[in-house]
Amino acid sequence: MSETTISLKKNFPNFSNDLIEEIEAHCNFQTFKSGDIVMRTGQYIKNTVLILKGQLKIYREGDDGEEFLLYYLEPGQACAISLICSSKNQTSQITAKVVEDVEAVTIPLTLMDKWMMNHRSWYEFVIYTYRTRFEEVLEVVDNIAFRAMDERLEFYLKRHAKACGCKEINLSHQEIALELNTSREVISRLLKKMEQRGLVRLHRNQIELMI
Amino acid sequence: MSETTISLKKNFPNFSNDLIEEIEAHCNFQTFKSGDIVMRTGQYIKNTVLILKGQLKIYREGDDGEEFLLYYLEPGQACAISLICSSKNQTSQITAKVVEDVEAVTIPLTLMDKWMMNHRSWYEFVIYTYRTRFEEVLEVVDNIAFRAMDERLEFYLKRHAKACGCKEINLSHQEIALELNTSREVISRLLKKMEQRGLVRLHRNQIELMI
């Protein structure tokens, strides 16, 4: 059994053996480096990506190049947008950037359409992915619609800690500001207040989450 | 041919005859009055709704009962959320309220799951619906993430005019404020400015869009 097969089985345990064989037979194994753009707003979608290793972030771009974070993609997941754009010449509404070096399998759209009918486990995966991503985006809407920046920052830090599985967040204030579409000064100010409340400890290039 | 069948064929022209027959055989025709809540946040989803007539609005509820508008549903459309919640005991993440008296067909979840496999036209409808709704919500994210209230108000008015097909918008400032999650005074203020710029004319209970 190839290494890719093992990784697929591990990260996508619900896929049937048939499906895994098909993936092996027709799809490409690919790697991306930290900072790479895997998909860009406006680009035609030609395939989808199953993540085996690493981390991607999916964000929405503003008119002046602002990056508004929607969610992260991790091993065992796939880009929801590209799962469902059917065979039409659909362009991407989002941009996907590599956070941690990624190993992935790319799947052409034409195959996906066939699999939806022939592979129950693929169908269920697509439905599940779509539903959870929709919910995640709705949560993002909640945050920006109903909450002020201090709460959003807290939410952001917690989500980040959860994604990386640790309490030390290695991001500059500038990077956080970008993803929340505000300015560095605002983030610095709010982090200071959080420190005073004992919620974090601030270090250079690192925020230690105490909650 | 029954009246419902005619309406279904008219509003869902891509549905196959087989599918329409199945809908006729197994589903209920239902009406809702303006102001009715068709689906509420936290409720279990037992069926989906195909709109034949009228208008629904789909919104997200804040912790204190704020209503943040996501999009409108019109004839020929269906609630995306409920299309995809599979057979699990999923609860609704949104609330759907009737704007204009609605005639609709309700479809139990169990059938939908079957149809995805057996009816190509249903499958395509679901995929299409999901994709377009996702895009619509992403546009909402853009608005609140990147734009200030004046632009959002302008966008809101245009969308509303488009939805009702006319330039006269019969809403109070209070109602608009609710949907944009701000206060009446802010809306009054911004509308006045828009009037000074010649973009609208203000009347009692009506805003005339000049663009």
Next chain:
DNA sequence: CAGCTACAGTAACATTTGTCACATGGATTA
């Protein structure tokens, strides 16, 4: 070490948005 750069802290101020208070005027009802 000197010089450079990136990151962080912070004061001062502008702008936007939210809130309170109150006035006006149309529409409806007793």
Next chain:
DNA sequence: TAATCCATGTGACAAATGTTACTGTAGCTG
């Protein structure tokens, strides 16, 4: 007609956020 709602207008102020400008400091590099 008088009383009463409701929608709207508006001034004054508070709070949150964005902007500008400057400081200090850690870490790197020649």
